[in-house]
Structure formats: C-alpha cells, structure tokens
Amino acid sequence: xxxEWMTHDSLLGGDWPKLVGRLGGATVIAADxxxxxxxxRARGFETAIDLLRMILAYCLGDKGLRLTAAWAAxxxxxxxxxxxxxxxxxxxxxxxAVLVGRALxxxxxxxxxxxxIRIVDATTVPKAGADPATSNKxxxxxxxxxxxxxxxxxxxxxxxxxxxxxDRVPVVKGEIRIGDRAYLQPDRLATIRAAGADVxxxxxxxxxxxxxxDGGSLDLLEALRKTRADGHLDMPVWIGRRSGAAVPMRxxxxxxxxxxxxxxxxxxxxxxxxxxHQLSKGTLAAADWVILVxxxxxxxxxxxxxxxxxxxxxxxELAFKRLKSLVGLRGPPGSDERSARPYLLAHLLIILLLEPxxxxxxxxPRRAAA
Numbered sequence: 122x123x124x125e126w127m128t129h130d131s132l133l134g135g136d137w138p139k140l141v142g143r144l145g146g147a148t149v150i151a152a153d154x155x156x157x158x159x160x161x162r163a164r165g166f167e168t169a170i171d172l173l174r175m176i177l178a179y180c181l182g183d184k185g186l187r188l189t190a191a192w193a194a195x196x197x198x199x200x201x202x203x204x205x206x207x208x209x210x211x212x213x214x215x216x217x218a219v220l221v222g223r224a225l226x227x228x229x230x231x232x233x234x235x236x237x238i239r240i241v242d243a244t245t246v247p248k249a250g251a252d253p254a255t256s257n258k259x260x261x262x263x264x265x266x267x268x269x270x271x272x273x274x275x276x277x278x279x280x281x282x283x284x285x286x287x288d289r290v291p292v293v294k295g296e297i298r299i300g301d302r303a304y305l306q307p308d309r310l311a312t313i314r315a316a317g318a319d320v321x322x323x324x325x326x327x328x329x330x331x332x333x334x335d336g337g338s339l340d341l342l343e344a345l346r347k348t349r350a351d352g353h354l355d356m357p358v359w360i361g362r363r364s365g366a367a368v369p370m371r372x373x374x375x376x377x378x379x380x381x382x383x384x385x386x387x388x389x390x391x392x393x394x395x396x397x398h399q400l401s402k403g404t405l406a407a408a409d410w411v412i413l414v415x416x417x418x419x420x421x422x423x424x425x426x427x428x429x430x431x432x433x434x435x436x437x438e439l440a441f442k443r444l445k446s447l448v449g450l451r452g453p454p455g456s457d458e459r460s461a462r463p464y465l466l467a468h469l470l471i472i473l474l475l476e477p478x479x480x481x482x483x484x485x486p487r488r489a490a491a
Contacts, residue, residue, distance in 0.1 A: 159216035165201035180467035211459035217466035224473035266437035330361030352376030
C-alpha cells in the first residue's frame with residue numbers, strides 16, 4: 122500500500138533510494154545541507170543523507186526523539202542521543218525549505234503547455250499547547266494547487282501573522298488564479314493583473330466597493346434583483362481601492378438552486394446567532410447567489426465557464442485534507458520554532474514526493490472524489 126510510505130518503518134525499506142532520487146540525488150542533497158549549514162560536521166552521522174533519513178523518521182513517526190535515536194542506532198544508521206537529534210533538527214529548517222522548493226520546481230508545468238490554473242488557499246495547524254480558538258497561536262501553510270497537473274506548485278510556512286494574500290504566490294504569466302472570499306483584495310488584484318495573470322475570486326455583496334463605469338457607487342443587490350429570469354448576471358464592474366485607480370473586472374453571478382440557497386440562508390442565520398448580531402436582509406438576499414469577479418473576457422469564457430473554473434477550488438481543499446490525513450500532519454510536538462518549522466516542512470516535503478506515486482498506484486483520492 123502506498124500509505125506505508127508515510128510510516129516510520131517505511132524508511133527502512135528499499136523505497137528510500139527512490140525518495141532520494143526524487144530530490145536530485147545524494148550529491149545534490151548533501152551540497153544543499155552544507156550550503157544551509159545543516160550538515161557541517163559528521164558527529165554521529167556519516168552523511169547528510171543519513172541525517173535526512175533520521176529527521177524524516179522522527180517527524181513522520183510517533184516514537185519521539187528518544188525512541189527514534191534508539192531505532193537509528195539499532196539499524197546502524199547513526200549513534201546519537203535524543204538531545205543531539207533535537208539540536209540537528211533545529212538546524213534543518215533552511216535545508217528542508219530548499220528541498221521543498223526543489224520538489225515544487227520539479228512538479229511545476231511549463232506555461233507553454235496551456236494556461237496554468239493556480240488555486241490558492243491556506244490551512245493551519247495549532248502551535249504546541251495553544252488553543253487556536255482563544256490564543257490564535259498557529260502555523261499557517263499557504264499553498265497553490267496547480268491544474269491540470271494536480272500538484273502543489275507553491276508552499277510557504279508562516280505563523281499566525283502571515284495573512285492570506287492573493288499575490289503571495291509568485292505569478293506565472295498567463296495563469297488563471299482562483300481564490301475564495303478571503304482573497305478579494307483590490308490592490309493585490311491589481312498586482313496580479315499587472316504581472317500578466319487572470320483571476321477568478323469569490324465575492325461577498327459587501328466586501329468590496331463596487332463602482333460603475335462612471336466611477337459612481339453600484340448597488341450590487343439592486344443589480345441582482347433586476348437580473349434576467351434565468352438567474353445569470355454578467356456585467357462589467359470596477360472595484361475601488363484606497364489609493365490608485367479602480368480595478369476593472371467582470372462580475373458573474375449565478376442564482377443557486379432552491380435547496381442550495383436555503384442551506385446558505387440557514388448557515389447565515391446560524392452564524393448571525395453565534396456572532397450575536399442581527400442578520401441583514403441584504404445578506405439573506407445575497408445568500409441566493411454565487412457571486413464571482415474575474416478578469417477573463419466574456420468573448421473567451423462564458424459565465425458557465427467561469428463557474429466551472431471556480432468549482433475546481435475543491436481540489437485544493439481535498440489536497441490539504443490529504444496532507445493532514447495521509448501524511449499525518451498535525452501541530453508540532455514542541456513550542457520551539459527552531460524545531461517546529463522543520464517538523465512541518467518535513468511533512469510538506471513528503472507529500473510533494475508522494476503525489477506522483479499516489480497517481481501511479483491508482484490510489485488517488487482526487488479520482489475517487491471526482
């Protein structure tokens with residue numbers, strides 16, 4: 122089973138050389154370790170490859186530092202104490218970040234093969250001993266999931282201060298970038314457009330300053346009420362910015378089926394009760410609609426095409442779930458950021474190395490869900 126790759130014992134088997142090969146080979150990995158100062162002296166490890174194997178065994182396993190050190194000694198991999206292993210781990214953050222970057226670059230498709238679709242989102246794991254609901258102490262993993270190759274094309278690890286921004290992911294000219302409501306950020310939309318990419322972003326009826334062609338205020342709810350009987354609205358719109366020219370976009374709104382609309386209204390009422398505020402009539406009216414803004418021209422992409430593209434967002438949500446369940450990503454066991462960062466990066470590295478193998482074995486959760 123492909124799931125065995127994620128277990129502690131799988132690092133003992135014959136698949137380890139394949140994993141090393143996917144990272145560029147032992148010579149390249151060792152050079153990266155020296156350059157990032159993760160492997161300056163042997164001190165219990167003969168090679169940087171042995172160090173990487175032990176670090177991954179600890180991060181992906183559940184045996185802790187002491188038992189991981191005992192395991193390594195029992196198979197002749199390394200003879201180090203749990204304290205020495207922890208010190209090594211704390212020095213591996215930059216090295217693992219380089220390895221993650223190399224795995225990402227290897228999976229990135231060339232833009233010449235067709236328009237690249239990049240779905241951006243973020244997921245979080247709590248810091249050790251922290252209650253995210255009260256302290257907001259967490260690690261945030263920012264990602265971009267690339268289609269049609271169905272691979273992560275970008276990762277960045279930050280703490281809770283690293284906000285979700287539409288332009289955090291470097292732009293590939295010609296790409297179509299897709300994000301949810303959190304990414305309706307006018308200044309960053311302008312940045313993405315200036316870099317030569319198109320966007321599709323979900324919108325709330327009140328989380329933007331809607332303007333018409335003359336720069337006047339646009340009543341979005343009124344526009345929705347006046348839409349044609351088939352429940353589709355497709356019109357040019359401008360989004361105001363705090364400074365700088367308004368961003369020209371295209372607004373595409375599609376009325377939800379009755380059952381979906383009722384479910385959205387129930388959710389809005391539930392959130393209002395939980396937040397202790399009065400639910401506005403406007404919010405209830407907007408719950409009947411899927412509202413999107415895009416820079417894609419209507420001559421090339423019909424409204425139905427825009428909706429179909431946005432629906433691909435479930436791919437990154439599924440990929441994050443796979444990251445947490447398949448490779449066991451959870452909050453790091455320690456509060457020291459020097460060890461917590463490489464712990465999380467080790468999990469990101471493994472999912473990047475395993476994605477091609479999951480497809481080869483025909484055990485892809487993406488296919489099952491589709």
